[in-house]
Amino acid sequence: INAFFNGIDLFADNAAETLKNLFGFSRPLEELIYRHYELLREELERFFKYWPPEALKTLRESVEGELEDFLINGSPEQLDKIFIHIRDDLIFLINERAELFRRGSTSRELSSITKHLNAFMHPQGGENSVSDFYTISVLIKYGFFPGYSLAKGHVTARCLDNEGFVEIDRNYNIALREFAPLSRLYAVGKKYRPTRYNFYNADTKAGFRQRFIIIEDYIMPEKPDEPSFDNPAQLKLDSIHLTDPKLTLEGRPGDSENRRVIMGYDIRGIVKENHLGGFTAKSDGMITSFRRKDVVVLINVGSKRDIPNYGYGFYICPECGVIEENTPNGKDHFLRHLETIHNKHIQGERLNEYRRGIHAEFVSDVMVVGPFKSFEEAANYMESMKVGASIDLDISTSEIDSFINGREENYHVTFFETVPGGSGYIEVLFQYRESVMKTARTLLDSCDCKTACYRCLLSFWNQPYHSVLNRKKAIEVLDFIQTAGATTVVKIPGTRREKTSDGNLESPAEAKFLNIVREFGLPDPHLQYQVTISNMTTIADFAYPDIKLLIYIDGYTYHKGKGQEKIDLDRRQELILKASGYEVIRIGAKDLDDDEMMALYLQSISNSIQ
Ligand SMILES: [Zn+2]
Ligand SMILES: [Zn+2]
Ligand SMILES: [Zn+2]
Numbered sequence: 001i002n003a004f005f006n007g008i009d010l011f012a013d014n015a016a017e018t019l020k021n022l023f024g025f026s027r028p029l030e031e032l033i034y035r036h037y038e039l040l041r042e043e044l045e046r047f048f049k050y051w052p053p054e055a056l057k058t059l060r061e062s063v064e065g066e067l068e069d070f071l072i073n074g075s076p077e078q079l080d081k082i083f084i085h086i087r088d089d090l091i092f093l094i095n096e097r098a099e100l101f102r103r104g105s106t107s108r109e110l111s112s113i114t115k116h117l118n119a120f121m122h123p124q125g126g127e128n129s130v131s132d133f134y135t136i137s138v139l140i141k142y143g144f145f146p147g148y149s150l151a152k153g154h155v156t157a158r159c160l161d162n163e164g165f166v167e168i169d170r171n172y173n174i175a176l177r178e179f180a181p182l183s184r185l186y187a188v189g190k191k192y193r194p195t196r197y198n199f200y201n202a203d204t205k206a207g208f209r210q211r212f213i214i215i216e217d218y219i220m221p222e223k224p225d226e227p228s229f230d231n232p233a234q235l236k237l238d239s240i241h242l243t244d245p246k247l248t249l250e251g252r253p254g255d256s257e258n259r260r261v262i263m264g265y266d267i268r269g270i271v272k273e274n275h276l277g278g279f280t281a282k283s284d285g286m287i288t289s290f291r292r293k294d295v296v297v298l299i300n301v302g303s304k305r306d307i308p309n310y311g312y313g314f315y316i317c318p319e320c321g322v323i324e325e326n327t328p329n330g331k332d333h334f335l336r337h338l339e340t341i342h343n344k345h346i347q348g349e350r351l352n353e354y355r356r357g358i359h360a361e362f363v364s365d366v367m368v369v370g371p372f373k374s375f376e377e378a379a380n381y382m383e384s385m386k387v388g389a390s391i392d393l394d395i396s397t398s399e400i401d402s403f404i405n406g407r408e409e410n411y412h413v414t415f416f417e418t419v420p421g422g423s424g425y426i427e428v429l430f431q432y433r434e435s436v437m438k439t440a441r442t443l444l445d446s447c448d449c450k451t452a453c454y455r456c457l458l459s460f461w462n463q464p465y466h467s468v469l470n471r472k473k474a475i476e477v478l479d480f481i482q483t484a485g486a487t488t489v490v491k492i493p494g495t496r497r498e499k500t501s502d503g504n505l506e507s508p509a510e511a512k513f514l515n516i517v518r519e520f521g522l523p524d525p526h527l528q529y530q531v532t533i534s535n536m537t538t539i540a541d542f543a544y545p546d547i548k549l550l551i552y553i554d555g556y557t558y559h560k561g562k563g564q565e566k567i568d569l570d571r572r573q574e575l576i577l578k579a580s581g582y583e584v585i586r587i588g589a590k591d592l593d594d595d596e597m598m599a600l601y602l603q604s605i606s607n608s609i610q
Pocket of ligand 1: 085167
């Protein structure tokens, strides 16, 4: 692994750029792995000798065919992900080092980073133990084995202290809370504080800087060519996209700190109505709509504790990304930072210009429901649906999340996926919404608490709504929606159009894939290509028959109770196909929005064609 990065000068001016353009790791790995196939098999067998027999039996039964073959064949793909991860670590360290230099810092951190990069560049040198250990630690962390997946659409916070490199990954909805300026993180027995957003390389990205208009519970993007509301409560908030938080070690959690402080933030959400179409169900003024791959923006507008006293936002340095909380104490720190680091002397009101929200923008299926007459009604409906979905559909609060946006008797609830563009859960929620509501109603009705309790509506995650949650109110809202009369489901067209209109394509994901193939300059593949081997027939979404290459787009396959069966069937087919000399590439629908992943897939397809 270290050798793969050999020949790249990590101290060169353009090192971060060079690394960013690096991909296609799996090909040379595959060759390497197949050359040493027998050796790897022997090593695995030796390794499994130390396993408890019961655990090994379970593991063997969970895969098709030989466990050892399964693990070895799956390795290149997994190693690819690890490579990309290590590459991003290096980019982070290079940026971090440049920033420390710029500040004229001579801290131990700087020498620690330099040592780390040096060791990485010279794995055979005197300091190879450092980088060997590092590489192994990454391999261990992500498990060299197939079957795990690195979540897409997440943020990685990093810390390099004297004792090593620590990373914490979070999906956007959680990252906006945990990596916000007032939060403390606990990992590997230590306590960390987010101190800086490493954004100075990313700030040319579209959507990086945004401005929002806030009127109490309502938030909307500022549109420069539209007149704004004439409302004294209206407020404009500048915001930056959350990216690459840097953590600073703050010590070890003491015994007195058994009770970890959960910081409350005011997290808002906006749906941009930029989607691939969907469905809408109307009944007596209530509208429920499902929209495929819409654009969602989540915004942390400040801490609930500080907004009433000091206003929205956090102090964020536009030059180096240093963050401070929005309190008199944070303000002092921030003033001193501007003076000592940037030689800027800012006074009074002008310091408010440095206050920013933190946002994340991503693509997800959404279900939007409304209008509700009050925030309270919206909150009770929203939390009832989550309770119902967890019982009825086995969808947990870590898989879907939601927010309320609105004003003046016009509130809407939006449900979205926490793994952006991924699971298909929102579509399931839309399809089964009636049954979810019934399940929720039954549960709420059977509880005997006065307003709400942890057996019915309350949970650790919905603390921000505890003051308005009330099971009787929730039943009222559910009954209103259900008795509102017959619903008609209408198809809604996309506001974002696919560039192609091939009638043969089964899903928007497949249409998207074809676009990407064409953009990459590869020849058009066959569509819906059928292969029959003895008594097994399969239809590949795309194929290059000349070179026996089949491409499947995995997505939208989740249907109630059917998910696992479908996956097992595909795996079995895949083994039969491989045994007959076919190469099979499976692309997750969520990867279609990930340029990095797609570049890898297309490079690998292109290599096969040539
Ligand atoms: Zn890492
Ligand atoms: Zn700064
Ligand atoms: Zn209860």
